[in-house]
Amino acid sequence: MGTDHTTELKPLRPEDFDRWWDHLVRAFGGGPASAEERALDRSLTEFDRALGVWDGDTLVGTAGAFSFRMTVPGGAPVPTAGVSMVSVAATHRRRGVLTTMMRRLLDDAHAKGEPLAALFASEPAIYGRFGFGTAALQLSAEIDTARVTLALPEGTERVRVRYAPPADVLAECEAVYAALVPRRPGMLARRPGWERTALLDPESEREGASALQCVVAERDGEVTGYARFRTKMGWGPSGHDGTVSVEDLAALDPVSGAALWRFLFGIDLMTTLKVRGRPVDDAWQHLVSDLRRCLLQVRDSGHVRLVEVGAALSARTYLAPVDVVFEVEDAFCPWNAGRWRLTGDAKGASCERTADAADLALSVRELGAACLGGVSLLSLAAAGRVRELRPGALAEASVGFGSPVAPWFPHGF
Numbered sequence: 001m002g003t004d005h006t007t008e009l010k011p012l013r014p015e016d017f018d019r020w021w022d023h024l025v026r027a028f029g030g031g032p033a034s035a036e037e038r039a040l041d042r043s044l045t046e047f048d049r050a051l052g053v054w055d056g057d058t059l060v061g062t063a064g065a066f067s068f069r070m071t072v073p074g075g076a077p078v079p080t081a082g083v084s085m086v087s088v089a090a091t092h093r094r095r096g097v098l099t100t101m102m103r104r105l106l107d108d109a110h111a112k113g114e115p116l117a118a119l120f121a122s123e124p125a126i127y128g129r130f131g132f133g134t135a136a137l138q139l140s141a142e143i144d145t146a147r148v149t150l151a152l153p154e155g156t157e158r159v160r161v162r163y164a165p166p167a168d169v170l171a172e173c174e175a176v177y178a179a180l181v182p183r184r185p186g187m188l189a190r191r192p193g194w195e196r197t198a199l200l201d202p203e204s205e206r207e208g209a210s211a212l213q214c215v216v217a218e219r220d221g222e223v224t225g226y227a228r229f230r231t232k233m234g235w236g237p238s239g240h241d242g243t244v245s246v247e248d249l250a251a252l253d254p255v256s257g258a259a260l261w262r263f264l265f266g267i268d269l270m271t272t273l274k275v276r277g278r279p280v281d282d283a284w285q286h287l288v289s290d291l292r293r294c295l296l297q298v299r300d301s302g303h304v305r306l307v308e309v310g311a312a313l314s315a316r317t318y319l320a321p322v323d324v325v326f327e328v329e330d331a332f333c334p335w336n337a338g339r340w341r342l343t344g345d346a347k348g349a350s351c352e353r354t355a356d357a358a359d360l361a362l363s364v365r366e367l368g369a370a371c372l373g374g375v376s377l378l379s380l381a382a383a384g385r386v387r388e389l390r391p392g393a394l395a396e397a398s399v400g401f402g403s404p405v406a407p408w409f410p411h412g413f
C-alpha cells in the first residue's frame with residue numbers, strides 16, 4: 001500500500017528491527033539510548049503489529065501497537081491497541097506517512113475486535129484528527145519536605161519499609177501492580193516482560209542522581225507496596241538541599257501507601273520530593289499539611305479512541321442509570337458513525353445501533369475523552385463539543401459516565 005507515489009507500507013521484519021529502532025530514536029531527538037533498552041524494546045515488540053514505511057531502500061516511518069487490556073469504569077479489562085513507536089523521517093514529514101500508518105493500525109485493531117485504542121502523545125495536538133480524545137490526566141508535584149508534614153492514618157506504624165535491590169523484588173512488585181489493575185480506569189494489564197521497563201536505569205540518563213533505588217512495604221510478611229526512586233545530593237548556602245525523585249509508587253491499602261510516602265518524605269539531607277506521572281486523585285494529597293507548598297501541576301496523559309463504539313461503551317458500567325441515543329461523527333473510522341442507543345447502570349450496559357432520534361450529538365473524539373470517566377460530557381458541552389438535542393440527556397449521561405476513581409495511565413508505552 002502506498003502513502004504517496006514513492007513510499008510503501010510494510011510489516012516490520014525482525015531483521016530490520018535495528019534500523020527501525022534507530023529511526024525511532026533519531027525522531028525523538030537522537031538522545032542516548034542503551035543497548036539494554038534496545039534489547040528490551042525488541043523483546044516487547046509485537047512484530048505482527050509493527051509497521052515500517054519505506055522509500056525504496058530507505059526507512060522513513062515507524063509505528064506499532066501493543067496488545068494491552070485496559071481497565072474501564074466498573075473494572076472490566078478491555079482489549080486495547082496501545083499505539084506507539086510512531087516516527088516519520090524529517091525528510092518525509094507532512095506527506096501523510098503517519099496518516100497511512102494510523103489507518104492500518106486502526107483497521108487492524110478493528111479486525112482483531114479490539115474495542116479501544118490508546119496512546120501517549122509526544123505532542124497532544126497530533127492525534128485528535130484520528131479520533132483520540134484526552135481521557136486521563138497526570139499530576140506532578142515538587143514538595144518542600146522541609147516544611148510540609150504528613151498526617152498518617154492509624155496503623156501506618158505497623159507497616160515495615162525495607163530497602164531491596166529493584167531486580168530482586170520485581171516479581172513481588174509486579175504482583176502488587178497486577179492486583180491494582182482492576183481498581184482504576186486506564187490501568188493496563190500487560191504481557192510478561194513489561195515489568196522490566198521499570199528497571200531500565202542507564203547512567204547516561206541519571207543527570208547526577210543515584211542509581212534506581214527501591215523500597216517495599218510489608219504487612220505480616222507480605223509485600224503490600226513499593227516505591228522506586230532516585231536521590232540527588234545538593235548543598236546550598238544554608239546546608240543540605242537534596243532531592244528525591246519518585247519514579248513509581250504503588251500500594252494495596254492506605255497504610256502501606258502512607259508508610260511509603262512517610263519514608264520518601266523523611267530521607268535525611270533531602271529537602272525536595274519530586275513526583276510525576278501520578279493519578280490526579282493520588283492519596284498523598286490528603287495527608288500533607290500544606291498543599292500549596294507542593295506545587296501541583298496537571299497535564300494530559302492517556303489519549304483514547306473508541307475503535308468500536310458499541311463494544312467499547314457496553315464494556316463499562318455507569319454510575320447512574322443512562323438511556324441515551326448518541327449521534328456519533330467519525331470521519332476516520334466511518335463504521336462508528338451514526339446513531340447508538342446506550343442503556344446501562346452500575347451493573348452493566350448495552351450499546352446498539354438505533355434508528356431512534358438522537359439525544360446528544362458529538363464526535364468519537366469526545367466519547368474517547370469521556371469513556372474512562374475522567375472528563376465530563378457536560379464540560380465538553382460547555383466547550384461546544386457536545387450538543388444536547390433532548391433536554392436532560394446531557395446531565396443524565398454526564399452523571400452516568402463519571403468514575404469515582406480518576407482514570408490514569410500507569411506508565412508510558
Ligand SMILES: CC(=O)SCCNC(=O)CCNC(=O)[C@H](O)C(C)(C)COP(=O)(O)OP(=O)(O)OC[C@H]1O[C@@H](n2cnc3c(N)ncnc32)[C@H](O)[C@@H]1OP(=O)(O)O
Pocket residue numbers: 027028083084085086087088089092093094095096097098099100119120121122123125126129
Ligand atoms: C503514539 C506515539 O508514538 S507519539 C510519538 C510521535 N512521534 C514524534 O513526535 C516524533 C517526531 N515527529 C514525527 O515523527 C512526525 O512529525 C509525526 C509522526 C508526529 C507526524 O508525521 P507526518 O507523517 O508528518 O504526519 P502526516 O503527514 O500524516 O500528518 C497528518 C496530519 O497531522 C498533522 N500533524 C502532523 N504532525 C503534527 C504535529 N506535530 N502537530 C500538529 N499537527 C500535526 C499534519 O499537519 C496533517 O494535517 P492535515 O491532515 O490537516 O494536513
